[in-house]
Amino acid sequence: MLHRRTLLQSALGLSSLSISGLSTAQTFPSRxxxxxxxxxxxxxxxxxxxxxxxxxxxxxxxxxxxxxxxxxxxxxxxxxxxxxxxxxxxxxxxxxxxxxxxxxxxxxxxxxxxxxxxxxxxxxxSPLVLVVAANSPIKSLDDLIALSKASKQGLTFASQGLGSIGHLLGELFRSKSDTRMFHVAYKGSIPALQDVMTNRVDFMFDPISSTDALIKGKKLRALAIAATRRSSLLPEVPTLAELGIQGMDAxxxxxxxxxxxxxxxxxxxxxxxxxxxxxxxxxxxxxxxxxxxxxxxxxxxxxxxxxxxxxxxxxxxxxxxxxxx
CATH class of the missing domain: 3.40.190.150 (Bordetella uptake gene, domain 1)
Structure with a gap:
């Protein structure tokens, strides 16, 4: 009898919770x-x-x-x-x-x-774009890879912060292109992009949402986009896959x-x-x-x-x- 009573009480409790949850769902949103x-x-x-x-x-x-x-x-x-x-x-x-x-x-x-x-x-x-300064000697992805391999010091790439998507994509790019590159972490896109634009840092991966105006304003040069297809905002910019670097859509x-x-x-x-x-x-x-x-x-x-x-x-x-x- 005790066992049946416990089961009944449990069932009633579950029923109450179900009714309560259903009531909340039916009146949502209530505020x-x-x-x-x-x-x-x-x-x-x-x-x-x-x-x-x-x-x-x-x-x-x-x-x-x-x-x-x-x-x-x-x-x-x-x-x-x-x-x-x-x-x-x-x-x-x-x-x-x-x-x-x-x-x-x-x-x-x-x-x-x-x-x-x-x-x-x-x-x-918002897909990431590989950008360099508009007056950078790096005119293409091939230039960037060749220069990084030829330089004893290697190239530097900026990111929005340690462990940011720009940092991780840069690390992935380094491994896939077999190049010598060094990471420089900033606190956000703005200071990082400022140093890319003035050639203090060689390049950066940053979203189209924050780079499009700077690219069109001739402050930055876009070399490639990390996406499965080209962007309607930057239709002339090839994807990394088109340039031979696979698995870089991010x-x-x-x-x-x-x-x-x-x-x-x-x-x-x-x-x-x-x-x-x-x-x-x-x-x-x-x-x-x-x-x-x-x-x-x-x-x-x-x-x-x-x-x-x-x-x-x-x-x-x-x-x-x-x-x-």
């Missing part, structure tokens, strides 16, 4: 949504999030707030989300580093991008996720809203003009994409020896 970003206000990712937020507000019928929480390689923003209820009203909007790199790069990291979050969708991506990407344990119905509701925004012609046109390509996915597709990116970059981070305390 304003917050998009928490580990990026500063005014940057390209912030502009993207605010544009999507306006669409979400119209689509879901609730205001959308963008909350910028910088620091810790995404940990402050992530923990802000993880401290909220699992009801989908607080969304983590982050990028390649926060979802696929930093958990390996940092000696201590406070969240697991796969276990701590329920993926909603990828949002946008870029910065951004995605949305909610706290693990959020109901499937809520995740699907958010997914449909984000995907509808990404498929809006005006939003696509706006993002493409800024060097971003929309990348709508199902939650399962985004989960698999994150896992594939982790598997791709983890060995390279480990072999580079890059770590952050």
């Amino acid at each position: 304003p949504l917050t998009l928490v970003l580990p990026f500063s206000a005014g940057g390209i990712s912030d502009v993207m999030a605010r544009a999507l937020g306006l669409y979400l507000a119209q689509h879901l019928g609730k205001p959308v707030i963008v909350d910028n929480k910088l620091g810790g390689g995404g940990q402050i923003a992530a923990n802000t989300v993880l401290q909220q209820p699992t009801d989908g009203h607080t969304v983590y909007v982050a990028g390649t580093a926060m979802f696929a790199i930093n958990q390996t790069l940092f000696r201590k990291f406070s969240y697991d991008p796969v276990r701590s979050f329920e993926p909603v969708t990828a949002l946008v991506s 870029g910065v990407w951004f995605g949305a996720a909610v706290r693990s344990g959020t109901s499937t119905t809520v995740v699907q509701t958010l997914n449909h809203a984000f995907v509808a925004a990404l498929r809006d012609p005006e939003i696509q046109k706006r993002f493409e003009s800024q060097g971003m390509q929309v990348q709508p996915q199902t939650p399962d597709q985004f989960k698999q994409f994150i896992q594939s990116e982790i598997a791709r970059w983890t060995p390279l981070i480990q072999s580079s020896g890059a770590t952050i305390d």
Whole structure:
């Protein structure tokens, strides 16, 4: 009898939880949504999030707030989300580093991008471009490779920071081209690009979203793009694959996720809203003009994409020896 009573109580408890979860899903959203970003206000990712937020507000019928929480390689923003209820009203909007790199790069990291979050969708991506100063003697990829092999000192390449996507792609390029190159880490794209433009550093991989205006303004020269196809913004720039360097398609990407344990119905509701925004012609046109390509996915597709990116970059981070305390 006791055993039957315990089973009944357990069943009732599970039923109550199911009803509660269903009720939350059916009334979602019941209050304003917050998009928490580990990026500063005014940057390209912030502009993207605010544009999507306006669409979400119209689509879901609730205001959308963008909350910028910088620091810790995404940990402050992530923990802000993880401290909220699992009801989908607080969304983590982050990028390649926060979802696929930093958990390996940092000696201590406070969240697991796969276990701590329920993926909603990828949002946008921006392929990386190999750039040199506009007045650099390096006119082509062949020039760069030849010069690096001929120079006793080798060439230098800048990155947005230790373990950044620009750093890792530079390391990958060095190994695939069998060249002598040395990494110089900066704190972000802006100071790195400034030193590339003045020839203090020889070259850099940086997103189209931040280099396009400088290339067209004759401050930088683009040698190649790390993508599977040429960019509509820079149609004259060949891909690395076209130039004989295979397996170098990479870029910065951004995605949305909610706290693990959020109901499937809520995740699907958010997914449909984000995907509808990404498929809006005006939003696509706006993002493409800024060097971003929309990348709508199902939650399962985004989960698999994150896992594939982790598997791709983890060995390279480990072999580079890059770590952050």
